[in-house]
Amino acid sequence: MKLCDMKWSFFLNRYIVTFGSIAIMAAAWNLYIAFNNDGMVAGRVVGPDNRPVEGATVTLFQKTLYVAEPRGKATTDAKGKFLFTGHESYRLWLEAIKEGLGKSPKEEYRLYFRNQNLTLAEPLRLEVTK
Amino acid sequence: MHRHPHWPIHLALSIICALMLVPFIWVLKTSLTGENIFVYPPSILPENPHMFYYVEVWYSIPFFRYLVNSVIVSTIVVAANVVLNAMAGYALTRDFVGKRTVILLFLSCMMIPFQVTIIPAYLITKELGLLNTHFGMALPLCSTIVCIFVFKASFDAVPKSLVDAARIDGVPDWKIIFRIMVPLSQSAIATNVILAFIWSWNNFLWPLIIIRDQAMQTMPLGLSRFLTVFEDTTGALYAFCVMVLVPGLIIFLLAQKQFIAGLVSGATKG
Numbered sequence: 209m210k211l212c213d214m215k216w217s218f219f220l221n222r223y224i225v226t227f228g229s230i231a232i233m234a235a236a237w238n239l240y241i242a243f244n245n246d247g248m249v250a251g252r253v254v255g256p257d258n259r260p261v262e263g264a265t266v267t268l269f270q271k272t273l274y275v276a277e278p279r280g281k282a283t284t285d286a287k288g289k290f291l292f293t294g295h296e297s298y299r300l301w302l303e304a305i306k307e308g309l310g311k312s313p314k315e316e317y318r319l320y321f322r323n324q325n326l327t328l329a330e331p332l333r334l335e336v337t338k
Numbered sequence: 339m340h341r342h343p344h345w346p347i348h349l350a351l352s353i354i355c356a357l358m359l360v361p362f363i364w365v366l367k368t369s370l371t372g373e374n375i376f377v378y379p380p381s382i383l384p385e386n387p388h389m390f391y392y393v394e395v396w397y398s399i400p401f402f403r404y405l406v407n408s409v410i411v412s413t414i415v416v417a418a419n420v421v422l423n424a425m426a427g428y429a430l431t432r433d434f435v436g437k438r439t440v441i442l443l444f445l446s447c448m449m450i451p452f453q454v455t456i457i458p459a460y461l462i463t464k465e466l467g468l469l470n471t472h473f474g475m476a477l478p479l480c481s482t483i484v485c486i487f488v489f490k491a492s493f494d495a496v497p498k499s500l501v502d503a504a505r506i507d508g509v510p511d512w513k514i515i516f517r518i519m520v521p522l523s524q525s526a527i528a529t530n531v532i533l534a535f536i537w538s539w540n541n542f543l544w545p546l547i548i549i550r551d552q553a554m555q556t557m558p559l560g561l562s563r564f565l566t567v568f569e570d571t572t573g574a575l576y577a578f579c580v581m582v583l584v585p586g587l588i589i590f591l592l593a594q595k596q597f598i599a600g601l602v603s604g605a606t607k608g
Contacts, residue, residue: 226592299394318390318393
């Protein structure tokens, strides 16, 4: 029993606990990343009246060194849903446009890691442009 | 005997401590909010804090590469400091001809700033073929005079009879140092580790001179590069500052008790 206690007491010094905790957190974070890095962006587009908009074009912009460049386009289905796969950034912008209905403001989305899966909490809302 | 209340002193010290923490809290707050540093009046608590500036730093520059380089150099410096300074400190506790001169020489060398010796240091490093290497970056900090004296003060506190007994038993000097003196000088080791780590971690000028390859750069060089590449990066810049500071802070907080004991170990001897 005493030998066992001595063995554990070695692992309970503050250096081992601190650096061990950091290592465990880093490992857990990397594990989380491994399961959530498909580069998927999913969301909805609604019109000014909050109804889903079918056939709206959503453009995905990705951050480069200085500017945001368009990297892909998707079209919404009957429920106003769209889906991008395989984005490679940690900072995205989304913009939706539908001729005759208007376009949404360019919304910025910042992520915690590259290729992070993102489901928009709020839909992109089209606004009538004058 | 009349005793004065302690609270006024504690209050004054608390206020001074809080004032000294203000710059650090400011850096931390800006790294979490990206708030413009010229905003007046500045907010005390961060508004809408987030970690995205840290993410930006991580991906904008080869942060992990800088981190690995800094860790390698600091590890070499710390290990070399503990071993070499312990040996030098032990030598200074022994009696030998010219000991006083050596100590005076060491003390006078402490007055010479590193910038003065930087060209000879560069030439020596070049001759050794250590330019653009981790060992080259670590070389000038492998032994520091302050830390030698920290070890000397700590070794002076070890009873001479203990060393004499070991000598009589035929224990060689290197074993006396590493089996007897060093285990009895934990506070001196902690002081050496912390000082060597912080000096090495924050070293900017020497790596700037001898490193040519971007992949060999350390954190302070990375910080400088970050400033030249990006312009409007208040939040990310402060996040990088925090990321550079945190390892040193962790090491200091873990070993602060021994560090302070090591610094004052020679102060109470007659």
